[in-house]
Amino acid sequence: MERKYFGTDGVRGVAGEPPLTPEFVLRLGQAAGAYFRSQARRPVVLLGKDTRQSSDLLEAALAAGLMSQGVRVEHLGVLPTPGVAYLTRTLGATAGVMISASHNPYQDNGIKFFSATGEKLPDEAEAEIESLLSREFKTDGIGTVSDFREAERMYLDFLASKGSNLEGLKIVLDTANGATYRLAHRLFQRLGAEVFVMFNTPDGRNINQGCGSTHPEFLRQQVVEMGFDLGAAFDGDGDRVILVDRYGREFHGDHILYLNALVRREPGVVGTLMSNMGLEVKLREAGIHFYRSAVGDRYVYEKLKASSLTLGGEQSGHVIFLEHAPTGDGLLTALLTLAAMRQSGRDLAEWYEALPMYPQLLKNVRVQDKHRLMQHPELHQAVQEAERVLQGQGRVNVRPSGTEPLVRVMVEGPAELIEAVSSTLVATVERLDSLS
Structure with a gap:
């Protein structure tokens, strides 16, 4: 069934304009609630958001729709998208929802659903929810709502368990005034790094504005001027990361895949149609198969599953380590890449030079x-x-x-x-x- 509202990354648009009006989002919540009621006798949906000024409005409308169909809603508050996916799986919820437009400007927003396993909701499920939008809804049970106050702690503990000792490293962090603004510096400090954090004062309108993984220019400058070892820039919802070496050079997704593939001795790696040809050539020289998927983390994930591989991603810094999580996670990617870097005995600058890129x-x-x-x-x-x-x-x-x-x-x-x-x-x- 062809989907009208769901794209490759949920329902997206300008907040307040169709389809992201409160009225439509209420109906979307009702349709999703009816669908989840058909999947579970007492459905529980976890609901997270980023720092956009419109996220509260959409959150309230969606929660009302879900509750009108007897769904219990647990608010996670501001949390990175992969945190919502992790908690959905870990807590055994029926589904998770993230309200965010990722790296887009603050005017945009979106609604992304996760299944009980923490994976993006299958196409068939999204199509079924869309088909339910044409129904005339009546209140079908009255759900409840509460705040799950352990969300940040649980997600932070999970990430820290995947990291390594970072003592001696000086790192500049750019949290894009987004969903990682409360977590990133706590995580890296907990693992022993010396941290300087910037763009961590969200006001609802400054998310991704001249900062974050799509605008790492100021981060590059600060790493060099402050004499730090490296930098890390996340996007608005925290599922991407771009690293910067000590010379201020951008260490993007292709570099991240190359470093991890060689150190982890991966048999194969999944990139996309946009991955640089230089990555393909260097992996081939190392005896590592390279596969290309369509652009979009959904397609990278599908190719990983089909090829029985665990490492794949995009130049944007959206990287999937499938043995750890079913979705890209900027914080996790940074930790695992720094662990692999230290294991190799080479810093980011040396790894940057080891991968010549085609123009x-x-x-x-x-x-x-x-x-x-x-x-x-x-x-x-x-x-x-x-x-x-x-x-x-x-x-x-x-x-x-x-x-x-x-x-x-x-x-x-x-x-x-x-x-x-x-x-x-x-x-x-x-x-x-x-x-x-």
Whole structure:
């Protein structure tokens, strides 16, 4: 069944505008509540959120809808997305819900459901919830609501149990004024690191604003100026991390996969269509198979399961260590990567230099209808022409964003070719969009 509201990462949009109006979210809560009632006699749903000013409103509407169908709601408060997934599984809840739009600006928000195992709700379940939206709901039992006050402590204990001794390391942390703002510095200090934390004063509107994993520029500067060993920048909901070496160079998801794959001696690694060709080549040299999935952590996870592998991720820093968690976790990724780094006896700077990257350009083009544009035959012809120009020395990937009205144009290959090829493709996308 085709889904109208659920995308690759839950229901997303601008808060207060369709579909994220209080009225719709109330109905979504009713539909989800009815679905969970069909799965469990006494359903319990854990509800977490990030620091956006709209999260409280959406949380209240969703909780009301769930309770009207007899669901018991446990509020987790502000907590990273992977924390919600972990607690859902650990506490044996029927489902978990995270209210967040991840790395997007504060105006956006979203609602993401997790199954009882802490995995993203299957497509069939999301489709079933959507089908229930057309029903006329009546109150079907009256649920209760309470605050689960042990959420932070339990999640922090879990993370600390996965980390190693960090004594002697000086780390700058950028929490993006988001969901990790209370946890990150406590976690790294607990493991012995000397910590300087910034962007940890959320006001509801400054989440991801010039900071976090999508804007690590100030972090890079601070690591160098303060003489720290490294930096870590998380995104708004805490499921991604970008590291920075002592020279201020960005140590992104491809570097993280390479370091962990070699130290952990992984038989194979899952990346995406956007993963740099340099990673594929270096892993092949090390005798490690490299698999590509579609872009999106959901598809990385599915490929890991299908290939019986445990390590995969995206350049964005959304990395999955499947033996520890079924979803990406920025804090966990940072801890495991630093543990592997120390085990190797090499610092991030040395690992950065060990993975030469192919030149890659990524441009985002805002469009009116990304799905219709992607079907246009002239765009397909332009991609084929771009690949012909690269003559087998690179890659082209043009795809719609999973969460925003954007078409992403990625060109990888020789530096002297990719700028012209990228500009031609962007111009084609803009021209075709103007005709729609």
